Amino acid sequence: xxxxxxxxxxxxxxxxxxxxxxxxxxxxxxxxxxxxxxxxxxxxxxxxxxxxxxxxxxxxxxxxxxxxxxxxxxxxxxxxxxxxxxxxxxxxxxxxx
Numbered sequence: 001x002x003x004x005x006x007x008x009x010x011x012x013x014x015x016x017x018x019x020x021x022x023x024x025x026x027x028x029x030x031x032x033x034x035x036x037x038x039x040x041x042x043x044x045x046x047x048x049x050x051x052x053x054x055x056x057x058x059x060x061x062x063x064x065x066x067x068x069x070x071x072x073x074x075x076x077x078x079x080x081x082x083x084x085x086x087x088x089x090x091x092x093x094x095x096x097x
Contacts, residue, residue, distance in 0.1 A: 037071045039062065042086050055079050 022085075042063070045054060054060055061073045074082065091097060 031070060032068055034071050037068060038074050041073065042057050042082055045083055052080060052083060
């Protein structure tokens with residue numbers, strides 16, 4: 001399996017989703033890795049200032065699994081820890097304390 005990484009580019013001061021594409025040996029199937037799904041969810045919640053409970057909403061989970069059937073939405077305490085860490089990084093980057 002070949003993996004290529006796209007850079008996590010900052011546009012307008014906001015991080016975009018880190019996209020890692022996995023291609024099958026035949027090159028027929030493209031699938032975003034779980035880490036990229038998790039990062040995209042964090043970027044959405046943080047960038048759009050959405051409530052953390054979004055990741056628990058059945059329709060949101062259905063959206064993610066429809067788009068990437070082999071992936072899941074992070075849930076529970078892990079979600080909050082990852083988002084809190086991201087917010088800490090943003091605060092440190094901009095000197096907000």
